[in-house]
Amino acid sequence: MNENSSARLKRRLTGIVYRIGLFLAMLTICLPGLWIVLSSLRPTVEIMAKPPVWIPQEISFDAYVAMFSGIGKGGIPVIEYFRNSLIISVTSTIIAVAIGMAGGYAFARYRFRGKSSVFLGLMLTRTVPGIALSLPLFFLYVRLGIIDTHFGLILAYVALNVPFTIWLIDGFFRQVPKDLAEAAQIDGCTRWQAFWQVEFPLAGPGIASAAIFAFLTCWNEFALASQLTRSVSAKTLPVGLLDYTAEFTIDWRGMCALAVVMIIPALTLTYIVQKHLVGGLTSGAVKG
Amino acid sequence: MKGFKPSAPFLLLLPAVIVLAAVVVVPLLLSLYSSFTPFRLTRPETFFVFVGFKNYLSILSNTDFWWAFGRTVLLLTIALNLEMLLGLGLAMLVEKATRGQRILRTLMMFPMMFSPILVGFQFKFMFNDNIGLVNNALQSLGITQDAIPWLIESHLAFIAISIAEIWSSTAIFAILILAGLLAMPKEPIEAARVDGCTPWQTFRYVTWPFVMPFAYIAMTIRSLDVARAYDIVKIMTDGGPAGRTELLWTLVARTAYSDGRMGMANAMAYFSILLSIAFTVYFFNKLAAARTQIGAEW
Numbered sequence: 001m002n003e004n005s006s007a008r009l010k011r012r013l014t015g016i017v018y019r020i021g022l023f024l025a026m027l028t029i030c031l032p033g034l035w036i037v038l039s040s041l042r043p044t045v046e047i048m049a050k051p052p053v054w055i056p057q058e059i060s061f062d063a064y065v066a067m068f069s070g071i072g073k074g075g076i077p078v079i080e081y082f083r084n085s086l087i088i089s090v091t092s093t094i095i096a097v098a099i100g101m102a103g104g105y106a107f108a109r110y111r112f113r114g115k116s117s118v119f120l121g122l123m124l125t126r127t128v129p130g131i132a133l134s135l136p137l138f139f140l141y142v143r144l145g146i147i148d149t150h151f152g153l154i155l156a157y158v159a160l161n162v163p164f165t166i167w168l169i170d171g172f173f174r175q176v177p178k179d180l181a182e183a184a185q186i187d188g189c190t191r192w193q194a195f196w197q198v199e200f201p202l203a204g205p206g207i208a209s210a211a212i213f214a215f216l217t218c219w220n221e222f223a224l225a226s227q228l229t230r231s232v233s234a235k236t237l238p239v240g241l242l243d244y245t246a247e248f249t250i251d252w253r254g255m256c257a258l259a260v261v262m263i264i265p266a267l268t269l270t271y272i273v274q275k276h277l278v279g280g281l282t283s284g285a286v287k288g
Numbered sequence: 289m290k291g292f293k294p295s296a297p298f299l300l301l302l303p304a305v306i307v308l309a310a311v312v313v314v315p316l317l318l319s320l321y322s323s324f325t326p327f328r329l330t331r332p333e334t335f336f337v338f339v340g341f342k343n344y345l346s347i348l349s350n351t352d353f354w355w356a357f358g359r360t361v362l363l364l365t366i367a368l369n370l371e372m373l374l375g376l377g378l379a380m381l382v383e384k385a386t387r388g389q390r391i392l393r394t395l396m397m398f399p400m401m402f403s404p405i406l407v408g409f410q411f412k413f414m415f416n417d418n419i420g421l422v423n424n425a426l427q428s429l430g431i432t433q434d435a436i437p438w439l440i441e442s443h444l445a446f447i448a449i450s451i452a453e454i455w456s457s458t459a460i461f462a463i464l465i466l467a468g469l470l471a472m473p474k475e476p477i478e479a480a481r482v483d484g485c486t487p488w489q490t491f492r493y494v495t496w497p498f499v500m501p502f503a504y505i506a507m508t509i510r511s512l513d514v515a516r517a518y519d520i521v522k523i524m525t526d527g528g529p530a531g532r533t534e535l536l537w538t539l540v541a542r543t544a545y546s547d548g549r550m551g552m553a554n555a556m557a558y559f560s561i562l563l564s565i566a567f568t569v570y571f572f573n574k575l576a577a578a579r580t581q582i583g584a585e586w
Binding site for chain 2: 018021022025026028029030032033035036039047048051052054098099100102103105106107110112116118120122123124125126127128129130131132133134135136137138139140155156158159162163164166216219220221222223227238241242252255256259262263266267270271
C-alpha cells in the first residue's frame with residue numbers, strides 16, 4: 001500500500017515537472033515573436049519608458065499606417081520593397097522548382113555511376129557562404145550591367161535553391177512506388193505520360209512544399225541581396241529593414257511593424273507545408 | 289532507344305548543372321584567381337597584376353583574421369552542440385505529449401519562420417541595454433539595478449549572439465528528430481523494457497541509434513547554411529565592439545565592401561568556403577554511415 005502511494009506520488013510529480021518543462025520551452029520559443037508583435041502596436045513613448053511599462057496602455061496601428069503611406073510621412077518605400085521581394089521570390093521559385101523536378105526525378109528513378117558524389121557535389125555548391133559568393137558575383141554583375149536588377153537577383157536565387165529543391169523533390173519521388181509508373185507504362189503510356197499523369201500528381205503536395213521552401217529562402221535572404229541591390233528598384237524587404245536604422249537611433253516600433261509584415265506570409269506558408277517538408281527531408285533516412 | 293537510355297539522368301541533371309556552373313562555379317573560379325591579385329574595387333587595373341600567394345601570406349600573419357576564424361569555429365561548436373541537445377530534449381518533450389501534439393509541433397517550428405535578419409533584429413531589441421526586454425525583466429524582478437551592456441561588452445555580446453543563433457535553429461533539430469521518434473517502431477522499446485533495461489539504457493541503445501540518421505540530416509542541413517550567422521551578427525553588433533564579435537563572414541564583407549580590398553577579401557572568403565565544405569562533407573559522411581548502420585540502401 002505504502003509503496004503504491006509513493007509510486008503514485010512520484011508519477012504525479014514527474015507529470016508536473018514535465019508540464020512545467022514543456023511550458024517553459026514553449027514560452028522561450030514564442031515570447032520573442034510575441035514581444036515584436038506587441039511592440040509594433042504600442043506608442044514609441046511606451047517602448048522607451050523607464051521604468052518599463054509592462055501592460056500596454058493603448059494599442060494603435062499607427063506604425064502600420066505610417067509604413068504604407070510612403071516616403072516623407074516617416075515611412076520607407078515598403079510597397080516597392082514588397083513588390084521587389086514578391087517578383088524576385090516567385091520567379092526564382094518557379095525556375096528552381098522546374099530544374100529541381102528534373103534533377104530530383106533523375107536521382108529518385110535512375111541508377112547511374114557516381115550518384116552519391118554528384119549529389120554531394122550539388123550540395124557543396126550550396127555550402128558556399130552567401131557573402132563569399134557575393135564578392136565575385138558583385139564584380140561580374142557590375143561588368144555585365146545587371147547589378148541592382150531583378151534579373152541578377154533571380155539568377156542568384158535560382159542557383160541558391162536548386163540543390164535544396166533537388167534534395168526535397170528526390171525524397172518525394174522516392175515515396176511514390178515505382179510500380180505505379182511501370183503499370184501505367186505497361187498500359188501504354190510513354191514514360192513522359194506516366195510521369196505527368198501518375199507520378200507528378202502523387203508527388204504534387206511534396207513538390208508544392210519544396211516550392212514554398214524555396215520561396216521562403218528567397219523571401220528571407222539577406223547576405224546576397226544586401227550587396228547585389230542598391231536602390232528602390234531592386235531592394236528586397238530584408239534589406240529594407242535596415243532603412244529603419246540610422247547612425248545612432250533606431251525606429252524600434254517601425255522596425256517591429258515591418259518585421260510583422262515580413263513574418264505573416266512566412267508564417268502562413270510554413271504552417272501549410274510543415275508536414276510534407278519534414279517527410280521530404282527525412283525520406284530515405286531509414287528506408288532507401 | 290536503348291542506347292540513348294543511360295544519358296537520361298544526365299539530360300535531366302543538365303539544367304541544374306548549367307545554372308550552378310554559371311552562378312556558383314565560374315564566379316568562384318574568378319574569385320580564386322582574384323585572390324592571387326592585389327585587386328581593389330577603386331583601381332580596376334590591379335585585377336591583372338599577379339602576386340602569387342601574397343594575400344594568403346599576409347592573412348596568415350593577420351591576427352584579426354585568426355581571431356575571427358577562432359571565434360567562428362567556437363560559435364559553431366557551441367551553437368551546433370547546444371542546438372542538437374536542446375533539439376533532442378524538445379523533440380522528446382513534444383513526443384511525450386498526449387494531447388495537442390499538432391499545436392505543439394506548429395509552435396515548435398515558430399523560430400524556423402523567422403529569417404536570420406529578423407532573428408538578429410529581434411534579439412538586438414530584446415538585449416538592448418536601455419529598453420530591452422531582458423534588462424527590463426531583470427530590473428523589475430530586482431535581480432540587478434544596473435543596465436547590463438549586453439551588446440556592448442564583448443563577452444556578453446558573444447553570448448547574446450549565441451543565444452540568438454541557438455534560438456533560431458534549435459527548431460530544425462527538434463522537428464527532424466521528432467520525425468525520427470514518430471517513425472520509430474514501438475516494439476523494440478517495449479522489448480527492451482521487458483528485458484529490464486533502465487530508461488537510460490533504452491534511450492542509449494534503442495532509441496538513439498534509430499534517431500541518429502535524422503539528427504545527421506539536421507546537421508547536414510544546418511551546415512549548409514552555417515553562414516546564416518552573418519545576418520544575425522551584422523544586425524546585432526556589426527562585428528563590434530571594436531571588432532570583438534567579428535566572424536569570418538563579417539570580416540570578409542568589411543574587407544571587400546568597406547575597404548574595397550577585393551583580392552584580400554577573396555583570399556579570406558576561401559578560408560570560410562573551405563570551413564563550410566569541411567563541415568558539410570563531415571556530416572554527409574556521418575549520415576551515410578548512420579544509414580548503412582541501420583541497413584538502409586542509398
